[in-house]
Amino acid sequence: xxxxxxxxxxxxxxxxxxxxxxxxxxxxxxxxxxxxxxxxxxxxxxxxxxxxxxxxxxxxxxxxxxxxxxxxxxxxxxxxxxxxxxxxxxxxxxxxxxxxxxxxxxxxxxxxxxxxxxxxxxxxxxxxxxxxxxxxxxxxxxxxxxxxxxxxxxxxxxxxxxxxxxxxxxxxxxxxxxxxxx
Amino acid sequence: xxxxxxxxxxxxxxxxxxxxxxxxxxxxxxxxxxxxxxxxxxxxxxxxxxxxxxxxxxxxxxxxxxxxxxxxxxxxxxxxxxxxxxxxxxxxxxxxxxxxxxxxxxxxxxxxxxxxxxxxxxxxxxxxxxxxxxxxxx
Numbered sequence: 577x578x579x580x581x582x583x584x585x586x587x588x589x590x591x592x593x594x595x596x597x598x599x600x601x602x603x604x605x606x607x608x609x610x611x612x613x614x615x616x617x618x619x620x621x622x623x624x625x626x627x628x629x630x631x632x633x634x635x636x637x638x639x640x641x642x643x644x645x646x647x648x649x650x651x652x653x654x655x656x657x658x659x660x661x662x663x664x665x666x667x668x669x670x671x672x673x674x675x676x677x678x679x680x681x682x683x684x685x686x687x688x689x690x691x692x693x694x695x696x697x698x699x700x701x702x703x704x705x706x707x708x709x710x711x712x713x714x715x716x717x718x719x720x721x722x723x724x725x726x727x728x729x730x731x732x733x734x735x736x737x738x739x740x741x742x743x744x745x746x747x748x749x750x751x752x753x754x755x756x757x758x
Numbered sequence: 759x760x761x762x763x764x765x766x767x768x769x770x771x772x773x774x775x776x777x778x779x780x781x782x783x784x785x786x787x788x789x790x791x792x793x794x795x796x797x798x799x800x801x802x803x804x805x806x807x808x809x810x811x812x813x814x815x816x817x818x819x820x821x822x823x824x825x826x827x828x829x830x831x832x833x834x835x836x837x838x839x840x841x842x843x844x845x846x847x848x849x850x851x852x853x854x855x856x857x858x859x860x861x862x863x864x865x866x867x868x869x870x871x872x873x874x875x876x877x878x879x880x881x882x883x884x885x886x887x888x889x890x891x892x893x894x895x896x
Contacts, residue, residue, distance in 0.1 A: 577767075577781050577847060578781065578816075579779050580779065580780040617810070625812060626791070626816050627794055655782065655787060658776075660765060660772050660776075661767060662765070662766040662769065662771075663767040663768075665854070680819075683816050685815075724768075748865075
C-alpha cells in the first residue's frame with residue numbers, strides 16, 4: 577500500500593554551500609533533503625521511500641561548532657510504500673524455482689510464493705519452468721498473480737523488506753489477460 | 759515471520775498511524791510520480807539517472823497496475839468510495855483491485871463485512887456499480 581506521510585527531518589548543509597543567501601540556500605537544503613531521502617531507501621515503520629512531494633517548512637538553522645555545517649529542521653510530505661500482512665495485492669512473477677516463485681510488487685522484489693501455498697499447482701521442468709494446474713491458468717515468468725500477504729520481514733542491514741504470500745483464498749491466482757489492466 | 763504478531767490488514771489491524779494516515783491508490787501515485795518525472799525531464803537530459811531505484815520500480819508498477827488513467831476519473835473514484843465510510847486502507851485496496859462482485863470485494867477486503875459495520879451486500883453492490891460506471895465513461 578502506498579502511504580502519504582508527513583515527516584520531520586534534519587538536513588545538514590555543508591559550510592561551502594552556504595555562501596549565497598535566499599533562494600540559493602533553500603536550493604541547497606532541498607538538494608540535500610532529496611539526496612538523503614533517496615539514500616535512506618526504506619525504514620521498518622514507513623516502508624520504502626518513493627518521493628518527496630512538498631517541503632512544508634524549513635526551521636531555523638543551527639551551526640555545528642566542530643564542522644561549520646548548518647543543521648536545518650525541516651518538515652516535508654512524501655510517499656512511501658509498505659506491505660502489510662493480510663493485504664491482497666497483484667505482483668509480477670520474475671523467477672520460477674522448483675519450490676516456488678518470486679514476485680515483485682513495486683520496490684519490493686523478494687516476495688516468495690512457496691509451492692505449498694499454491695494449491696493444485698505442480699512444477700514442470702523446462703527451458704522456461706512453469707507451475708501448472710488443472711483448473712487454473714499457468715504461473716510462469718511475467719505472469720501477474722493476485723496474492724495475500726501472510727508474513728513480512730524487515731532486513732535492517734539491506735534496508736529491504738521480504739514477504740511471504742499465498743494463493744489460499746477466494747479470488748486469488750493468476751490475473752487473466754482479458755482483464756482490463758492495459 | 760512478522761515482528762508484530764498483531765498486524766493483519768484483513769481485520770484492519772495495521773497500526774493506528776496507518777489507519778489514520780492517508781493511503782494512496784496506484785492510479786493516484788501514478789499521476790504524482792509521472793508529474794515528478796516530467797519535471798525532471800525538463801531539467802535533465804537523463805532523468806532516469808536522477809531518480810532512485812525505488813522511484814523507478816514504483817513508477818513502472820503503478821503504471822502497470824492503475825485501473826484508471828484519466829485524472830478526472832481518478833478523482834471521482836476517491837470521491838465515490840469516500841461516501842461509503844471506508845477506512846483509507848480499504849478504500850485504496852478496492853480502488854486498486856476493482857472487484858466485480860460482492861463476494862470478490864469481501865474476499866479482497868474482509869474487514870468491510872466485520873460485525874458492527876454498516877455494509878450490507880446491497881450497499882457493497884451499489885458501490886461496485888458506481889465504480890464500474892466510471893470505468894465505462896473514462
